[in-house]
Amino acid sequence: MHSFFGSKKKFLFCILALFLSNLFIFIINKINIIDNNILIEKNQEITFLKNSNFYNLTGSSIFIDDSDPDFNWSKTAAEKDWVSGSGTENDPYIIENVIIDAQNPFNNETDIDDFIDIETSTAGITIQNSIVYFIIRNSTIYNSEARVYDSGIKLMNVNNSQLINNTCSSNSIGILSIFNYTYYISSSNNVISNNSLKNNWVGIYSYSINNKISNNIIKNNFGGIISMGINNTISLNSLDNNGDGIMLFGRNNKISKNNLTHNINGLWLLDSFNNSIVENSINNNSGNGILLQSSNYNNISKNEVYNNKINGIHLGEGFYPYMGPFLGPSQDTNYNWISENKVYNNSNGILLNYTNNNHIINNTINNNEFSGIELIFSDYIDILNNTIEANYYGINMEESDWNDIIQNTINNNYYGISLNSSHWNDIIRNILRYNRDCYIENEYSARNKYEDNDCLEPKINEINWVVIITIISLIGLAVLLVVILGRKRTATNLPAA
Structure with a gap:
């Protein structure tokens, strides 16, 4: 003590x-x-x-x-x-x-x-x-x-x-x-x-x-x-x-x-270890639902985190009070478990930046504005058995390496999995259906492994042509009606001979 x-x-x-x-x-x-x-x-x-x-x-x-x-x-x-x-x-x-x-x-x-x-x-x-x-x-x-x-x-x-x-x-x-x-x-x-x-x-x-x-x-x-x-x-x-x-x-x-x-922020952990964050309702906060900085070995489970303006759950970089009046960058936030949470209608569902060795398991992450899960400069993260649906990105990784993305259900997002400048990631046995793209990676990403994924993309080209033809037809009809009505009004307003 x-x-x-x-x-x-x-x-x-x-x-x-x-x-x-x-x-x-x-x-x-x-x-x-x-x-x-x-x-x-x-x-x-x-x-x-x-x-x-x-x-x-x-x-x-x-x-x-x-x-x-x-x-x-x-x-x-x-x-x-x-x-x-x-x-x-x-x-x-x-x-x-x-x-x-x-x-x-x-x-x-x-x-x-x-x-x-x-x-x-x-x-x-x-x-x-x-x-x-x-x-x-x-x-x-x-x-x-x-x-x-x-x-x-x-x-x-x-x-x-x-x-x-x-x-x-x-x-x-x-x-x-x-x-x-x-x-x-x-x-x-x-x-x-x-x-x-x-x-x-x-x-x-x-x-x-x-x-x-x-x-x-x-x-x-x-x-x-x-x-x-x-x-x-x-x-x-x-x-x-x-x-x-x-x-x-x-x-x-x-x-x-x-x-x-x-x-x-609904809940903010700073320099905190071995804490249990369980079965809380965290909603409609103007910052983050849950924020961890310089905090390790915490368990975040069975919470309902929704309608928060920034991130539902955020682990990583921030500011940390040193032994004096000045602020510095936070230390790493590592070895935390995020499991069995419901995370929805936030800007990002779960964001990890500058973290290592965290575990994201068995969460339901839906209808977030940007990413369901976002990793930025975060390595050795386990993302397992999550349901991630109706976000812009299901999972988005920026400069994040050696991560495991295994057995997740990632459906109905705009992009399923996106990798930017990220390497040596294993993407295995995931279900990716009805995303615009199952996965994309830019030219600076390399040595990522895609194996045994169930990928079903919508027939976007066929759908787009139907939509385009329908829109053009409706516009044409609207223009034709305007022209006809205009001529009738002109004829009505002409003076009698």
């Missing part, structure tokens, strides 16, 4: 800086809508709370540090009505029915070091250095956004918490879960569930281990979820109209059964 986070901690600020650079593009088009949504939602939230037993702590905040005798759980529970329980698994501390207007709006005159300091950031509710069991539920926190990491709810060095059915809006970060090394508490085994996170800069920022983020509504933020860690589960969340839906930076995480729609 320590080696992973120790080596990655320097990336923390440049990752968020990279992420926020995308978000500023988003701001201009959304700010008026978000302001109106905030006003409506605040009124709804306050009305709801006034109809229940609640504690209005507007203008103040909750701060619990279990390592400090003046601010620990036991002292707070003894003095405050809004805390109950004893901190055991069977009797956790509970904070509930609290409303906090943090009254901490954005301040562009804040000192820059203070502005980006994650550990000294404030929140409506802060819990830190705690391993006892506790629950925060049915509470509303808003207007904590003076600095980058100011939050609705902040957990630092916390284990064994549950955040359930809370509403966090108009904060820099809705829910923040992080750790440092001072107290050797990993910020793990926390549950973030059934919360509403709207109109924040980032909905959830998690730098943690073994956390569960599930069933949350994350909407109208400039970023949905940023997860940096190990063995986390992100499932059954609705992420709508954010900057990027989910940004993952870590390993051994599972992202499943989420709905990611109307974001920039």
Whole structure:
């Protein structure tokens, strides 16, 4: 644990800086809508709370540090009505029915070091250095956004918490879960569930281990979820109209059964390894559905990826944050499995550029505007048993070598398989029917093997002549009718003799 986070901690600020650079593009088009949504939602939230037993702590905040005798759980529970329980698994501390207007709006005159300091950031509710069991539920926190990491709810060095059915809006970060090394508490085994996170800069920022983020509504933020860690589960969340839906930076995480729609990129993995991306619905995003950069050994399977403006699934080149303020080209994205996905109605279905040793197997890839599968400078790719139909190119390869294209069904595309400056590829036992051309390759491609393919091309010349004759006949009839009608009108308008 320590080696992973120790080596990655320097990336923390440049990752968020990279992420926020995308978000500023988003701001201009959304700010008026978000302001109106905030006003409506605040009124709804306050009305709801006034109809229940609640504690209005507007203008103040909750701060619990279990390592400090003046601010620990036991002292707070003894003095405050809004805390109950004893901190055991069977009797956790509970904070509930609290409303906090943090009254901490954005301040562009804040000192820059203070502005980006994650550990000294404030929140409506802060819990830190705690391993006892506790629950925060049915509470509303808003207007904590003076600095980058100011939050609705902040957990630092916390284990064994549950955040359930809370509403966090108009904060820099809705829910923040992080750790440092001072107290050797990993910020793990926390549950973030059934919360509403709207109109924040980032909905959830998690730098943690073994956390569960599930069933949350994350909407109208400039970023949905940023997860940096190990063995986390992100499932059954609705992420709508954010900057990027989910940004993952870590390993051994599972992202499943989420709905990611109307974001920039639906799901973005950066420098991430051994993650599982399974059974998500990723649609109508203005960038990529799924984007992997500098990420290896990930499994992308059984997702439905459709109506995304750029690529359905994109692996490869991009920008990568080095140990400093500058951006450089990404490292390779290799050894990933893309299997059993439905990918349709995107610009490109699956795009790999500058990658090696990836596997594209048993996918259904239909009705994409350009290529079903496109390889650019990508080698040793296995493309096996896919159904690829009704795209412009079924498979298009640019400067890509040593790839295996085997036992795919590639029908009703304009071109079945196209090779440009690509060599030593094996194209074997594929079904290619009713494409304009089964396969084409330019003069700079060589040593490709075509073997045992079932190729049936339409009789294009016969079809074209029928179409051409029909069109000419219709045009001739139209011209003849115009001439006849013109003569009749002329005769009608002539003066009587």
